Amino acid sequence: MNASVGSAQRRRRVAVVIPRLGIGGTEHHLLDILPRIDRHWFDITVVTTRGAGPLDEELRQQGISVVYATTARKRLLSLVGSFFGTMKYLRRERPDIVHFFLPEAYFIGGLCSVLLGQGNRVMSRRSLNLYHRRRRFSATIERWLHRRMDVVIANSNAVAKELADEGVARDQLRTVYSGISADIDAAMTPSIARQQLALDDNMMVFVGVANLIPYKGHRDLLEAFAIAAPRFPDNWQFLAVGRDDGIGAQLRDHAETLGLTDNIRWVGERRDVPIFLKASDVAVLTSHEEGLPKSIIEAMAAGLPCVVTGVGGTPEAVIDGVTGKVVAVHDTAALAEALVELANDPELRAQFGRAAKARVDQLFRVETCVAEYERIYETLIERSGEASRASMPMR
Numbered sequence: 536m537n538a539s540v541g542s543a544q545r546r547r548r549v550a551v552v553i554p555r556l557g558i559g560g561t562e563h564h565l566l567d568i569l570p571r572i573d574r575h576w577f578d579i580t581v582v583t584t585r586g587a588g589p590l591d592e593e594l595r596q597q598g599i600s601v602v603y604a605t606t607a608r609k610r611l612l613s614l615v616g617s618f619f620g621t622m623k624y625l626r627r628e629r630p631d632i633v634h635f636f637l638p639e640a641y642f643i644g645g646l647c648s649v650l651l652g653q654g655n656r657v658m659s660r661r662s663l664n665l666y667h668r669r670r671r672f673s674a675t676i677e678r679w680l681h682r683r684m685d686v687v688i689a690n691s692n693a694v695a696k697e698l699a700d701e702g703v704a705r706d707q708l709r710t711v712y713s714g715i716s717a718d719i720d721a722a723m724t725p726s727i728a729r730q731q732l733a734l735d736d737n738m739m740v741f742v743g744v745a746n747l748i749p750y751k752g753h754r755d756l757l758e759a760f761a762i763a764a765p766r767f768p769d770n771w772q773f774l775a776v777g778r779d780d781g782i783g784a785q786l787r788d789h790a791e792t793l794g795l796t797d798n799i800r801w802v803g804e805r806r807d808v809p810i811f812l813k814a815s816d817v818a819v820l821t822s823h824e825e826g827l828p829k830s831i832i833e834a835m836a837a838g839l840p841c842v843v844t845g846v847g848g849t850p851e852a853v854i855d856g857v858t859g860k861v862v863a864v865h866d867t868a869a870l871a872e873a874l875v876e877l878a879n880d881p882e883l884r885a886q887f888g889r890a891a892k893a894r895v896d897q898l899f900r901v902e903t904c905v906a907e908y909e910r911i912y913e914t915l916i917e918r919s920g921e922a923s924r925a926s927m928p929m930r
Contacts, residue, residue, distance in 0.1 A: 555588040715833055744833070752823055773798060843860070
């Protein structure tokens with residue numbers, strides 16, 4: 536075998552750096568995407584800067600290596616261990632491409648990669664940059680790192696605009712929408728899902744998939760439910776699916792004050808989210824900030840009409856009056872009206888749901904997202920003087 540063919544056959548090593556594979560939108564995005572990337576061409580390893588997470592084994596079972604930069608638990612030791620562990624991994628393995636997800640991994644992994652002089656660096660941002668207001672130093676470092684990235688990926692046009700404002704050059708910037716399967720669970724019917732969750736067939740069911748974090752707007756939603764409840768069908772419930780990040784007790788108390796205790800089911804963190812989507816009539820997300828929420832795309836794929844706040848890239852998915860309702864942040868009166876309208880109009884729910892499912896099929900397919908990632912990776916390798924995947928002999 537000549538040298539050029541041997542070089543073409545070598546799989547290109549991609550290190551995906553993320554703080555931890557916890558239960559969240561970015562982590563589930565990687566779970567959807569990474570196993571589908573062409574294994575004949577790319578060898579993917581996930582490097583976590585904070586150690587083990589609940590999705591590690593699921594990725595490993597699908598052939599993706601997961602390694603830990605550190606296993607230290609104390610915050611300061613963890614940060615120091617993360618930096619030196621990531622540096623050690625990158626120096627030893629010398630991946631062809633390093634791809635950073637989430638700010639902490641970008642800060643640590645980006646600095647390590649730049650200090651080592653390794654090229655082919657990619658950063659993905661999946662949220663608005665409001666966190667810069669709280670972390671001025673990190674914001675300064677991120678802007679410095681931006682100029683040293685080869686490609687910066689936004690998951691929505693709203694995020695891409697902010698990145699451009701931060702100094703990311705046009706030829707660096709790509710917008711790649713998150714991708715999911717067109718139907719999350721075709722075998723699960725609404726009736727079966729409701730039976731498993733002990734929900735009546737005639738119940739009006741809302742669902743919100745969002746961790747209990749202040750910026751997700753659960754308090755606004757509870758207040759809107761209190762306004763809307765007198766105009767709802769008598770039998771209704773809201774399924775709050777998501778991890779309690781510290782405000783659960785406050786939200787339960789607020790729901791009790793508003794007289795909603797019997798109508799709210801605090802489900803907690805779940806891996807079987809599709810069953811809750813299948814059992815529901817309307818999906819709701821009232822965030823104060825978002826990049827492009829994967830939970831809403833999943834709800835649309837399940838054929839649900841959505842009521843959302845018009846923040847970040849959310850209106851790029853939910854089209855007001857076509858696939859759902861878009862209201863202003865903190866406008867509980869408008870939110871209540873949207874909820875009432877959909878609760879009392881099954882034909883409109885069905886119309887919006889069909890349109891939502893079609894929009895996912897058009898813009899948010901997992902195959903499209905995977906192809907975009909592969910194209911970006913391949914372009915970087917070609918720029919480095921390597922053979923293209925198109926020229927590679929197939930096995």
